Amino acid sequence: MAIKTIDSEKCQVCPTRQTTGCVVYDICPMDVYRLDEEGKPYIAYVRDCQSCFLCVRDCPQQAVYVTALVDFPILPY
Amino acid sequence: MAILDTETREIETDLLIIGGGAAGLWAAIRARDFCPRVLVVDKGKVARSGASVHTHCVLAPVTEDKIHEALEEIVVEGGYMANQRWAERTLREQADRIREMASWGAPFRKDASGALYTAKDRKQVVNNSVYLLGSDMMDTMKAHARSKGVDFMERVAVAELLTSDGQLPTRGSVVGAVGFHTRTGEFYVFKAKAVIVCTSLMSAELYNAAVNNLTGDGHAMAFRAGARLSGMEFGQIPNFPIVNRKVSTGHPAVFQLYGAKLVNNLGEEFVEKYYPGKTLQLLSRAEISYAVAKEALEGRGPIYFDMRHWSDELINEWRRVLPSMMKRMDEAGIDMRRDRLETMPRVGSWGGAAQSGIRIDENAESSIPGLFAAGVAAHVPVNIIDMTGVSQAVCYASGYRAGEVASQRAAGGSQVKPLADQVNRLRAKVFAPLRRESGIDFQQIYLSVGKVTVPAELSFFKHEKRIKGTLAELGRIQQEEVPRLKARDVHDLVNCLGSQNLPLLSEALYRCALARLESRFSHYREEFPYRDDINWLKWSIAENSGKGMKVSFESVPIETYPIKPAQRTRVPAPVQFTFKETVKAAV
Numbered sequence A: 001m002a003i004k005t006i007d008s009e010k011c012q013v014c015p016t017r018q019t020t021g022c023v024v025y026d027i028c029p030m031d032v033y034r035l036d037e038e039g040k041p042y043i044a045y046v047r048d049c050q051s052c053f054l055c056v057r058d059c060p061q062q063a064v065y066v067t068a069l070v071d072f073p074i075l076p077y
Numbered sequence B: 001m002a003i004l005d006t007e008t009r010e011i012e013t014d015l016l017i018i019g020g021g022a023a024g025l026w027a028a029i030r031a032r033d034f035c036p037r038v039l040v041v042d043k044g045k046v047a048r049s050g051a052s053v054h055t056h057c058v059l060a061p062v063t064e065d066k067i068h069e070a071l072e073e074i075v076v077e078g079g080y081m082a083n084q085r086w087a088e089r090t091l092r093e094q095a096d097r098i099r100e101m102a103s104w105g106a107p108f109r110k111d112a113s114g115a116l117y118t119a120k121d122r123k124q125v126v127n128n129s130v131y132l133l134g135s136d137m138m139d140t141m142k143a144h145a146r147s148k149g150v151d152f153m154e155r156v157a158v159a160e161l162l163t164s165d166g167q168l169p170t171r172g173s174v175v176g177a178v179g180f181h182t183r184t185g186e187f188y189v190f191k192a193k194a195v196i197v198c199t200s201l202m203s204a205e206l207y208n209a210a211v212n213n214l215t216g217d218g219h220a221m222a223f224r225a226g227a228r229l230s231g232m233e234f235g236q237i238p239n240f241p242i243v244n245r246k247v248s249t250g251h252p253a254v255f256q257l258y259g260a261k262l263v264n265n266l267g268e269e270f271v272e273k274y275y276p277g278k279t280l281q282l283l284s285r286a287e288i289s290y291a292v293a294k295e296a297l298e299g300r301g302p303i304y305f306d307m308r309h310w311s312d313e314l315i316n317e318w319r320r321v322l323p324s325m326m327k328r329m330d331e332a333g334i335d336m337r338r339d340r341l342e343t344m345p346r347v348g349s350w351g352g353a354a355q356s357g358i359r360i361d362e363n364a365e366s367s368i369p370g371l372f373a374a375g376v377a378a379h380v381p382v383n384i385i386d387m388t389g390v391s392q393a394v395c396y397a398s399g400y401r402a403g404e405v406a407s408q409r410a411a412g413g414s415q416v417k418p419l420a421d422q423v424n425r426l427r428a429k430v431f432a433p434l435r436r437e438s439g440i441d442f443q444q445i446y447l448s449v450g451k452v453t454v455p456a457e458l459s460f461f462k463h464e465k466r467i468k469g470t471l472a473e474l475g476r477i478q479q480e481e482v483p484r485l486k487a488r489d490v491h492d493l494v495n496c497l498g499s500q501n502l503p504l505l506s507e508a509l510y511r512c513a514l515a516r517l518e519s520r521f522s523h524y525r526e527e528f529p530y531r532d533d534i535n536w537l538k539w540s541i542a543e544n545s546g547k548g549m550k551v552s553f554e555s556v557p558i559e560t561y562p563i564k565p566a567q568r569t570r571v572p573a574p575v576q577f578t579f580k581e582t583v584k585a586a587v
């Protein structure tokens, strides 16, 4: 499970979100984001985040923080 | 629950392509040359979902005078198991594919003179690679597909195929598919004259390679419909992505290619011992993983990658090319200039296109009329040796061919109306995990299957007795756990559907592993520690007989291929190991 934060202040002023919609909500392969009434993204399905960092890369405001450290058990080999 | 009452949306198209990765997009682009309505349906976002977006390296164009040599490299290293017709087509067509992509604006890396930058990557002596970030590639291809009139439908997960006789397995043909919108829960019925499955591989362990939503959906639905799967015993892809027991890098190849040392706890560089004369660059991930596993199991672990001699320049280059991998290192507090990286072998994802998948012929058609497959979902035995970049090339070649043939079939064919009875049954089946009041979580399935497929004595080093134990447990999981899967909401239904495939496809894998009485690639049997080309130049076939799973074998038609072995022999497996309970405790 990747713990993540979104900088809501950066979202607030995001011109892309206000015109074409939130990019990270649009692109997430695991679809972990949902939008609030203002159209700002929040993390709705945190356990499904696979730490691919695509949102970190695509977010025009660099508002997303993702960690790669997982707390899912790594099975012994 | 409101979702269960959602409307059914019926969509009619000529050609339905399930999955919009590199293979699906090549299929779609080519198909538009022959038929008017081409629809790509993807459960995620095309150009961001799946594996293609994470790639960085592609087989370089091969000039005509080098084709034979390039083919030989692939065929001989691959133990003569390659389908040489697919291999030759892949090599021959690669120059055209790269040229076309570049003409659409794909920003391939260039050298100082402005030519394509080429280099030798994993396993390459004759062949070369060119470099293009997966996200740039996919953005370019998606834009081009759009401009050619391909239709897209995203966030729709396809769950099952529709057949002309309404049966799974079918005696007829494939006439469409059903699925649901992953956000709204709307149920979709797709009617198509031909279907191409491009759904890629299966992530068998979560959080290993950033492809958690590749869950073998295409393999499983094709299997249920009666299509043959092949090479399943080679489906586990041995790899070594876990670093310091903390993070998974997904990109271990970089350690191989740039002179990292692989050492055991005694400081010995041990790979040479198993593969004389071979550097890390010339070994597949499977070959390295076997050596790593054996060293660790014999008490010489942990095993480390050591790149403390790397320059800042090189490390900065990786920051540019593979930022996500470097970010993982940073987060785990790993400084490659200071620390050694402990590595662990895994069988985290299954089913590279070379090793296993939906059996297709040279027209990319499966054993069921109307059903085609391409890319990693298909079994296109070319890159058995795990050469970097060839997987992409195979996706291009098989996607292109599938698009070409399936679209012509669709253009000349007629629509068969799916049977209402089958649609209704499948709708009930698909939504079942949502209806349950209580039940088990999808992650439980991964854990249950992982326990009997991930440990080294059940994955790397197999034995009849232990395979049978795994099969019994996989049967139990399918009977007792899968029917109790509970989806929290529509989003979670996607997870549930994906997780159901894992025990089914694992069963195919272990059944084929039980039947193959030799050792080859990523399949090792303690009782038969040798590659036996006299008896086993064969591909396994797993199919759904309607009453259970049937396994058979089909010979590689080596006598019809240009490159043949001088003689067929038995060769000892380079890494041999007999598992003893006492050893395991020491790891």
Ligand SMILES: Cc1cc2nc3c(=O)[nH]c(=O)nc-3n(C[C@H](O)[C@H](O)[C@H](O)COP(=O)(O)OP(=O)(O)OC[C@H]3O[C@@H](n4cnc5c(N)ncnc54)[C@H](O)[C@@H]3O)c2cc1C
Pocket (backbone or CB within 6 Å): B018, B019, B020, B021, B022, B023, B024, B041, B042, B043, B044, B045, B046, B047, B049, B050, B051, B052, B053, B054, B055, B056, B057, B058, B059, B156, B157, B158, B159, B198, B199, B200, B201, B209, B210, B211, B213, B214, B215, B217, B218, B250, B251, B374, B375, B376, B377, B388, B389, B390, B391, B392, B393, B395
């Ligand atoms: C981390 C990583 C790095 C890699 N790097 C390289 C590399 O550098 N070079 C190389 O040659 N190969 C590389 N590979 C191998 C790679 O898998 C293949 O080269 C290729 O990208 C696979 O393409 P594809 O089109 O078959 O599948 P993908 O690109 O995975 O696309 C499959 C698509 O199907 C969709 N899908 C799945 N199930 C469903 C469903 N039920 N309904 C609807 N849609 C569905 C997915 O959302 C996805 O978009 C890498 C693989 C991984 C995992």
